[in-house]
Amino acid sequence: MKRIAATLSAASLLAGAATAAPRVGQPAPDFSARTAEGQTVSLSDYEGKKVVLEWTNNECPFVKKHYDSGNMQALQRRATADGTVWLSVISSAPGKQGHVSGDRATELSAERKAAPTAILLDEDGEVGQLYAAKTTPHMFVIDETGTLRYAGAIDTIPSADIDDIPRAENYVSAALASLRNDQRVVTTQTQPYGCSVKY
Amino acid sequence: MIRLLFLLCLFWAAPAAAQVGAPVETGHATTRLIAARQGGAPGETIDLAVYQRLDPGWHVYWQNPGDSGLPLSLDWSLPDGFEASEPLYPLPHRLSLGTLVNYGHEDEAVFVVPLSLAEDAEPGRTVPLSVEASWLICSDICIPESATLTLDLPITDAPAPPERRYGGLIEEARAVHRPAGSIAARYADDGTGPVLILPPDLEAPEFFPYEANLVEPAGRHEVTDGDGETRIALDPGFAYLDAPPESLDGLLVTGSDDRRVGTPISAARTGEALSVAPPALTSDVSARRGRTPGLGAILMLAFLGGLVLNVMPCVFPIVFLKASQLARAAQADRTALRREAGLYTAGVLVSFAVMAGLLFALRAGGAAVGWGFHLQNPVVIGLFAVLIFLIGLNLLGAFEVGTSVQGRGQSLAERGGDLGAFFTGVLAVLVAAPCIGPFLGVPVGVALTQPAALGVSVFLAIGLGLALPYLLISLLPGLARSLPRPGPWMTTLRQLFAFAMFATLVWLAWVLSVQAGPNGVLTLGIALVLAGLAGWAFGRGQAVGGRAFRIVAAAALLLAIVPIVRLSAADAAPRSSEAGSVLDAAPYDEAVLSSLRERGTPVFVDFTAAWCVTCQVNKQTVLNRDAVVAAFEASGTRYMVADWTVPDPVITAALERQGRSGVPLYLYYAPGADAPRILPQMLSVNGVVAVLEGRES
Numbered sequence: 098m099k100r101i102a103a104t105l106s107a108a109s110l111l112a113g114a115a116t117a118a119p120r121v122g123q124p125a126p127d128f129s130a131r132t133a134e135g136q137t138v139s140l141s142d143y144e145g146k147k148v149v150l151e152w153t154n155n156e157c158p159f160v161k162k163h164y165d166s167g168n169m170q171a172l173q174r175r176a177t178a179d180g181t182v183w184l185s186v187i188s189s190a191p192g193k194q195g196h197v198s199g200d201r202a203t204e205l206s207a208e209r210k211a212a213p214t215a216i217l218l219d220e221d222g223e224v225g226q227l228y229a230a231k232t233t234p235h236m237f238v239i240d241e242t243g244t245l246r247y248a249g250a251i252d253t254i255p256s257a258d259i260d261d262i263p264r265a266e267n268y269v270s271a272a273l274a275s276l277r278n279d280q281r282v283v284t285t286q287t288q289p290y291g292c293s294v295k296y
Numbered sequence: 297m298i299r300l301l302f303l304l305c306l307f308w309a310a311p312a313a314a315q316v317g318a319p320v321e322t323g324h325a326t327t328r329l330i331a332a333r334q335g336g337a338p339g340e341t342i343d344l345a346v347y348q349r350l351d352p353g354w355h356v357y358w359q360n361p362g363d364s365g366l367p368l369s370l371d372w373s374l375p376d377g378f379e380a381s382e383p384l385y386p387l388p389h390r391l392s393l394g395t396l397v398n399y400g401h402e403d404e405a406v407f408v409v410p411l412s413l414a415e416d417a418e419p420g421r422t423v424p425l426s427v428e429a430s431w432l433i434c435s436d437i438c439i440p441e442s443a444t445l446t447l448d449l450p451i452t453d454a455p456a457p458p459e460r461r462y463g464g465l466i467e468e469a470r471a472v473h474r475p476a477g478s479i480a481a482r483y484a485d486d487g488t489g490p491v492l493i494l495p496p497d498l499e500a501p502e503f504f505p506y507e508a509n510l511v512e513p514a515g516r517h518e519v520t521d522g523d524g525e526t527r528i529a530l531d532p533g534f535a536y537l538d539a540p541p542e543s544l545d546g547l548l549v550t551g552s553d554d555r556r557v558g559t560p561i562s563a564a565r566t567g568e569a570l571s572v573a574p575p576a577l578t579s580d581v582s583a584r585r586g587r588t589p590g591l592g593a594i595l596m597l598a599f600l601g602g603l604v605l606n607v608m609p610c611v612f613p614i615v616f617l618k619a620s621q622l623a624r625a626a627q628a629d630r631t632a633l634r635r636e637a638g639l640y641t642a643g644v645l646v647s648f649a650v651m652a653g654l655l656f657a658l659r660a661g662g663a664a665v666g667w668g669f670h671l672q673n674p675v676v677i678g679l680f681a682v683l684i685f686l687i688g689l690n691l692l693g694a695f696e697v698g699t700s701v702q703g704r705g706q707s708l709a710e711r712g713g714d715l716g717a718f719f720t721g722v723l724a725v726l727v728a729a730p731c732i733g734p735f736l737g738v739p740v741g742v743a744l745t746q747p748a749a750l751g752v753s754v755f756l757a758i759g760l761g762l763a764l765p766y767l768l769i770s771l772l773p774g775l776a777r778s779l780p781r782p783g784p785w786m787t788t789l790r791q792l793f794a795f796a797m798f799a800t801l802v803w804l805a806w807v808l809s810v811q812a813g814p815n816g817v818l819t820l821g822i823a824l825v826l827a828g829l830a831g832w833a834f835g836r837g838q839a840v841g842g843r844a845f846r847i848v849a850a851a852a853l854l855l856a857i858v859p860i861v862r863l864s865a866a867d868a869a870p871r872s873s874e875a876g877s878v879l880d881a882a883p884y885d886e887a888v889l890s891s892l893r894e895r896g897t898p899v900f901v902d903f904t905a906a907w908c909v910t911c912q913v914n915k916q917t918v919l920n921r922d923a924v925v926a927a928f929e930a931s932g933t934r935y936m937v938a939d940w941t942v943p944d945p946v947i948t949a950a951l952e953r954q955g956r957s958g959v960p961l962y963l964y965y966a967p968g969a970d971a972p973r974i975l976p977q978m979l980s981v982n983g984v985v986a987v988l989e990g991r992e993s
Contacts (some may be wrong), residue, residue, distance in 0.1 A: 118512075120537065122887055128908045158440050222395075231396055232364045248534075255366055257432070257440035286534045288508045292438040293364040296394035 099208075118229035118248075121285040125237070125245040128224045130186070133202040133216040138184075140243070147181040147276060149269065150237040151213070151296055152188060152230045154195030155205050158257040159291035160233050164209050166259045168267075169234075169251075173212040176273055185213040188225030193235070193295035196220060222296040232291035238272045238282070247272035249287030316462055320443035324351040324433050327443050329425065330462040333448035338417040345466045346370065346383065346407040346429055346445065353435045355400040358388035358547075360506055362398035362513040363437070368407055371428040377414025378423070381935065383407040387472055387549050387558045388504050390513075393436070399504050399512040406469040419453045474559040481563035482546050485492075485949060489515070490544055492563050498526045498550050503561075505546035509535035537887075540565060540945070561991065565945060566659065567952045591750065594739045595757045601736035602761020608978075611762075614724040616685065616796035618766065621720060636717045637770035641763035643721020648759040649752055651725060657746040667740050667958040670726070671907040672943045674812040676822035678820055678860035680726070681804040683826045688797030689772055689828065691790050695835030724762060741955035803909070810906040810941050813864050819859050826856035878920040879928055884938035884947060894969040898933040900988070903951060903961035906941040910977060911960040918979040928987040933964075 119126055125148075129139040140148065153160050153167070163169040173183050187202065189195035197205065202216045219225055228237060228248075237246035252265035272282045315908060317329035325348050332343040346368065346386045350356065357365040386406055417423065430442035450456070458464070479498075490511065492503055504513045513930045515531025532540075544563040551557055574832040605611055621636065655667065670676045689695065736758065743754035801824075809817045830852035837845030882888065884901065892899050902919070904911040918924060928935060938947045940959050951961060956976065962975035964987050975987060 118534070120534070120887070123891060156437070158438060198718070226395065243501075256369075256430075257366075258430075286538075289364075289368065291364060293393045293398070295398050295436065296396075 111223055119227075121245050121248055123245060124243050125239040126227050127243075128227055129198075130217040130219055130224050133159065133199040133206075133218060135199060136215075138215060138217070140239070143182045144243060145241050147176075147241060147273065148181045148239040149176055149181060149273070150228065150239070151183065151185045151287050152225065152233050152235040153185045154187065154233040154292060154295060155197070155209075156194050157233045157292035162257050162259050162262070163234060163251060164211070166262050167210075168262050170209065170211050172267065172270060177212060177214060179277065181273065182215075183213045183216055184217055185211070186217045186219050186224055186230070188219045188222045188230060189295040190222060191220055194292075195295055222294075225294055225296060230294050231287040233294060234291055235289040235294070236269050238269060238276070240276055246276060246282045247285055248289075249284075250289045255288075316459070317445050317447040320445060321608055322433075322441040322443055323439055324435075325349065325356070325431075325441060327429060327445060329427060329445040329447040330466065331447060331449060331459055332463045332466040333456045335452040335456035336411070336413045336417075337452050337455055338413055338419065339415045340455060341410050341412040343466050343470070344380070344409045344411045344425070344447070345462075345469065346409065346427070347462065347465065348405045348407075348431075350401075350405070350433065352403070355391055355398070355402045355431050355435070356405055356433050356738075357429050358399040358401065358504065360384050360399055360504065360508050361432075361794045362391075362400070362508075363396035363433060364393075365398050366427065366432040366440075368431045370407075371407070373426040373428075374411075375414065375417075375423050377416060378425070379412045379536050380408040380427075381412075383409045384470070384473065385471060387556050388547070388570065390502065390517075392514075395514055398434075399513065406465050408466055408469050413451070417451045419451050421451050422448045423451060425449055446629075472557050474557050477562070479548055479559045479561055481548070482566050483563040484566050484568045485540060485737075486529060487742050487953070488529070490530050490536065490540070492528040492530070492544070492565075494526040494528065494561075496521060496524050496526055498548075500547045500550060500552050501526060501528060503528050503530065503546055504549065504824065505544065507535070507541075507545070509533040510541060510544060511536065528824075540949075542945070554712070567945075567948050568659070569952055569955075594742055594754060598736070598739040598754045598757035599761040601739060602758035603764050605736070605758070605762050606765055611724065613664065616793045617720055617723070619793065634770040635714070637763075637766045639714055639717035640721040640724075640766050641760075641984060643718040644725055644759045644763045645721075645756055647722040648683055648755045649723040652743075652752045652755040653748070655744070656751060659744070660693075660748075667744070668905070668908070669943070671807075671905070672811075674808055674816055674863040675861055677804055677808045677907065678816070678823065678863050679857070681808065681820055681862065682856055683723070684797050684800050684804065684889055685824050685827055686831055688794040688801065689831040689835075691794035693787075693835075694831050695838055721763070724758065737956050737958075737961070737974075738749040740957050741952070744952075744957045765954065789838060799881060807906045807941070808863075818986035819863060823856040823860050826852045830856065878925055879935040881935050881937045884936050884950070886946065886950070889936065892934055893965055898931060898967050898988075899936055899965040900928070900933050900934045901938060901961075901963040901965070901972070902958045903938045903940060903947065903956075903963075905939065905959050908940075908959045914960060914979045918981050918984055921981050923981055924984050924988075927985040931988045931990070933988055964988075 105146050125140065127140045129137055131137055155161075155164070160169075187195060187197065189197075197218075199216075199218060202218065205211070206213065206216065217224065224230075228235075234251045236247070236249065236251050237245065240246050247268060249268060251269060252262070252267045254261040255267040268284055268287060271284065275282045316331070319326050319328040327346060327348045330345050330347050332345070338341040344951075348356065348605055348964055357367050359367050361367055367385075368383065369381070370383060374380060384407070386401050389402065391398045391400050425447045427445050427700045428442065429445055430440065432438055432440050458467075479495060480549075481492060483492050485491070485611070494501065498521075502517070503511075510533050512531040512533050516531040520527045520529075535541075544565070546561060547558045548561045549556055549558045598917070606615065618640070655669065658669070702948070737756070739754050743751040805817060805820060808820055812819075830849045833845045833852060834849035837843075837849060874951050881902075884903075889899060889901070902911075902915075904915070906912070927933075938944075938950060940947050940951075951957060951959070952964065952970075954961060960977055962977075962979065963972035964975060973987065976983065
């Protein structure tokens with residue numbers, strides 16, 4: 098009994114560091130990461146612009162749901178059209194599902210007609226842990242002042258079924274629309290759904 | 297009997313496979329629909345189950361899947377009149393994936409689904425049951441799978457015997473679930489997150505919350521056992537940080553390996569202070585001294601505080617009432633005066649004991665209440681208002697209390713004196729004590745964290761202090777002699793005091809308008825008219841005699857009180873007690889507060905309530921003054937109002953973190969300071985300006 102308790106606490110201490118998730122309404126934590134093209138970018142580079150972070154893993158069925166349907170690409174195009182920066186983050190560790198090279202990441206974007214501003218290769222999981230990213234997809238919306246305004250699921254129906262997309266309401270486009278109109282984001286935090294991030 | 301035997305033979309002969317659906321193999325699981333018994337009778341409820349065997353290393357998810365994953369989804373196709381309930385999930389396990397934790401099932405999972413059969417199902421027939429099941433199955437990667445599961449269920453005359461191959465599985469799956477409520481649970485916040493408080497000596501307890509986002513699955517799950525209880529400290533999820541729930545509901549799994557059992561628990565939130573709160577949040581006086589003051593010191597402070605309470609604005613209405621009673625008593629001899637003071641003291645002490653006892657009982661039951669909680673209730677405020685109005689009418693002479701109709705010429709002091717003195721004591725506690733005055737913040741805060749007996753003695757010490765001046769007057773002959781001689785001026789004074797009662801009435805009506813809105817005030821207005829009628833009729837009855845007047849009085853009083861009892865806080869205009877504030881007030885919000893503190897903005901937090909007279913006096917005489925407003929502007933200090941007029945668990949918890957249990961409380965967060973500075977309960981313009989300008993550390 099005592100031993101189990103001790104083990105549990107030890108495990109939680111290790112995990113504890115990773116679970117201090119950023120809070121909506123607070124400044125989004127700054128980070129630097131390498132892009133698929135080999136440049137290094139920081140969140141602070143994009144001050145004055147809205148930023149969307151999308152955790153992704155091209156082999157995850159939940160990610161496929163949103164790419165095979167064209168839903169994610171449409172969202173990326175709409176967002177970047179008005180100057181919003183879209184960063185797709187791959188936190189899969191080497192050897193784990195979804196881990197890809199920079200070239201392969203660029204190729205995947207071309208194949209899938211994806212339109213992110215950049216793809217971040219976060220194979221040591223640093224950015225993922227910083228944001229406590231749990232699933233693919235897991236979405237974050239940051240406003241022009243660098244404040245986190247939304248964190249969570251991409252839409253209202255947690256499933257891997259493409260047929261659910263038209264029936265679901267998209268939290269990310271709702272948050273972006275509210276920010277565009279200088280309104281309060283209505284739903285600020287939800288339970289993300291998808292595959293676990295393959296740290 | 298013979299028919300029953302015949303039926304039984306029939307069932308033994310029937311193919312067993314009829315109550316076990318065909319297995320469906322998906323990529324990593326084999327799934328089938330099974331039934332606990334060989335058939336079902338019309339109108340009865342029997343257990344079905346979705347039974348899954350999973351490939352080694354793969355798992356499916358519990359109803360709350362944890363950090364990622366999806367629970368089982370079932371879409372039934374059933375004949376008319378058949379109905380399937382929500383599945384009963386197997387006991388979950390904590391499954392770690394890197395830094396994430398999921399709640400799920402490995403190897404084998406039996407999801408029990410109670411099925412109620414149609415009343416008009418035809419015995420002898422077989423009905424087809426079908427369900428579209430879909431689930432997410434993961435190892436280090438995740439795959440959504442689905443299957444159509446079917447089962448042909450024979451309809452029988454009488455309840456059928458157990459299904460032989462799989463019936464036992466369902467029985468086992470049910471047996472590990474203990475009845476809800478068989479383990480008492482509550483939770484408190486230790487400044488980091490929720491801490492479950494459970495009975496002692498639980499074997500390997502694990503808590504699985506039903507709702508996502510209240511608890512961080514990968515956060516701490518620290519089990520400690522001792523002091524006659526088991527605690528499980530958890531980390532808060534974002535939904536908890538937004539608003540801690542009134543109760544934390546989930547499954548408590550105890551025991552290990554194949555002796556695990558699950559008990560649904562509903563842990564009500566309590567405001568109790570836990571010893572492990574981080575230093576930044578414990579800034580009350582006792583913590584700064586490094587230890588809790590001794591009981592003797594606390595009782596002394598409580599006694600002093602009770603004494604000082606007599607000159608606090610809160611107690612003004614009672615002081616007038618008491619003065620009018622003393623004036624009456626002074627006409628009589630010293631025995632009567634002593635009796636009067638003794639009864640008043642008894643009234644004070646009895647009501648302190650009753651209120652403290654009630655408070656401890658409510659808190660033991662898990663309610664987040666503090667001292668003065670009763671004034672948060674519009675019904676109580678409404679009843680007070682009627683009572684105060686009747687006292688005013690009584691002082692004006694509309695009727696007498698406790699006098700027999702004929703009037704036998706007793707002395708004024710005896711007439712109604714006993715009852716009046718006792719209830720003045722009760723009223724003093726009910727109306728006045730909730731306003732926490734100087735010296736009382738610490739004792740009342742400490743009292744509520746003590747065992748009930750000690751806590752009640754602290755409140756009794758306050759009561760003794762409150763009653764002391766009147767006891768002194770009655771006990772010291774010199775003092776009593778110095779009271780003025782009786783005369784016609786007494787009647788004039790007594791009638792003048794009626795207007796103090798009416799002023800109190802105006803205040804209560806205003807409090808009610810904040811708590812219950814315009815409709816509440818309307819209800820009160822009607823009640824006052826009826827109560828006035830009752831008072832008048834009662835007085836006429838005393839003057840001229842006659843049962844009719846008494847009946848009218850009783851009926852009118854009843855009609856006055858009944859609608860008040862139905863008052864509710866539902867119509868309240870939120871936060872409208874801030875309206876009287878000159879300063880730009882922001883409602884209390886801990887997220888905003890912490891972001892302001894991070895940015896180095898000084899913040900002044902005003903814990904107040906409409907029913908707290910001291911709070912209102914401070915607002916009008918200090919906080920609304922030009923010098924103070926200017927100092928707020930010059931220093932860029934944000935003014936936050938935590939309005940406790942109606943119950944608010946967040947504010948109750950915030951008060952308790954400062955070791956307090958009532959209002960007023962004024963906190964000043966200097967830029968960059970770790971802990972707030974606590975200002976005195978009676979503010980002064982110079983004091984507040986000095987603090988805002990940083991001249992006083």
